[in-house]
Amino acid sequence: MRTTTSLQLVTDTRRDHLAGSVARAGSRQARTQLRMGLPADSTGWVNCGQLLSDTAGFAAWRTGLADWLLERYGDAPERTTAGYIMTWYLGVPGYVAALLFHHERRVPSLRPEHLAFRTARPRPHPDSIAVLDPRFVCLPDDPAAGTPEATVVPDERALAAVLRGRFTAHAARFIAAFSPSVRFGRHTLWAAATDALDDSMLLAGRYGGDEGAGVDDAALLLPAHLPPLTSASTTRPAELDRWTRRRESCCFHYLLESGKGPCSTCPRVLPK
Template sequence: MTAGYRIEAGLRDRQGYLADSLDRVNPRQARATVRFGLPEDRSRWTRCADFLAMPDGFARWREGLASWLTETYGDSPERTTAGYVMNWYLTVPGYVAGLLFHHERRVPSLRPADLAFRMAQPRPHPDAIAVLSPRFVCLPDDPAAGTPEATVVSDERALAAVLRGRFTAHAARFVEVFAPQVRLGRRMLWAAATDVLDNSLWLAGRYGGDEGAGVLDAALVLADGPAPLTSDSTLRPLAESGGPTRWTRRRESCCFHYLLEAGQGTCQTCPRVCRKN
């Protein structure tokens, strides 16, 4: 159910240090469209803040998803539409944060007012993410340190704490809005947030050519907590002999894909079947 993404460069007439970062990571990714600023054609684009303020935003999203699921699988259980949407929405702040932290050691603003996404058709998932604020947090040796756009922190541990705090603040707003509309429970929603953050850092490393570094980033960012997140990173090496290390993780949340009539059963990493260890 994970959305398939690719990356676009930032707008040339609005270049800045953060836009430059997105341009640099552009050729190193194959998963997300991430850009700086909104394009001239803003059809299907929505600021996260505006979407969270829509009384029926998530209900309409789930209705559109239910239609697509019914056409594709012949069924659209309520918990499945809720599971898909919670993961898709949280990926907006999670993936852009993981991408920039891994490649650039920069953390952008993740406020709902400073992020936007574009809804794909006919499969209604966010297929593009826009960063709207040029400000970011970085390390002392960053070339932009000392400029008005940058706030400097002392070390990588402090930068990881900024990322975790900004992501959980956005996730908290999502949980506040989404929880009353679904029957999943707040712990399930925070478990999904944990999965998205852990997975985003891992995949930023994998698709960028250094999976092990992504694993280390996930361990760093999800340490020292995890509340309100539900665990530290659950990434672990597969027990195999010989060859390069392969990684897997135990999900904290369930996407409820298994409820679909044409589904392929429970995911191997689902908490329903994957023992905690």
């Protein structure tokens, strides 16, 4: 993957309005490190816009993933590496947007050029996400309303629509860049995008200590089937006062473990 070398955006940790939101939202979970801007040493960080412009980075990412899968499972089917990368990449804009919406009622820029990520080792999933633009959309009662960085919308429904639109625009660019190299149809790719939004909002609530609030936000964000996304929120009650959801897409992990079958939330198991 090509790493970020130079960005004329936020590249430090200034405590501006959105930086505070990123820090607060990031502190509410331990799944992924969030930061505002890139560190002084940005080695290993990948700018989403650069990756979508030079898709050789996806091939390198899949190769690294295949090496890890081979070591761990003894196999690395093409559909599985493609499914993992599809899910991981879409989770970058989906998760940072969900965290900031759920905890701060703010929506950052989700343009690919305004997000970067770093992958872990040896399992090469994104473990850190950087927001690179200080501008955001917020509600009228936000303390930063009226500042140059803030754009105000009238209510939560409008804010959710902004998030959905920005994420969908990012996902469309990803699908255009990624689809020529995989054997997935457009429905599968947009199903994965839908999963990224719905699952990220559920996780934001779960890790923040109020899973039900995450479910409410998922319903606000995905109140109905809104194409090109493939469904409304599929969150549903599970055992012991927990929540789960039916996935719209398959990650093809089941191909790695013969006889185990798909995950319990897979659309191959749970029909609509």
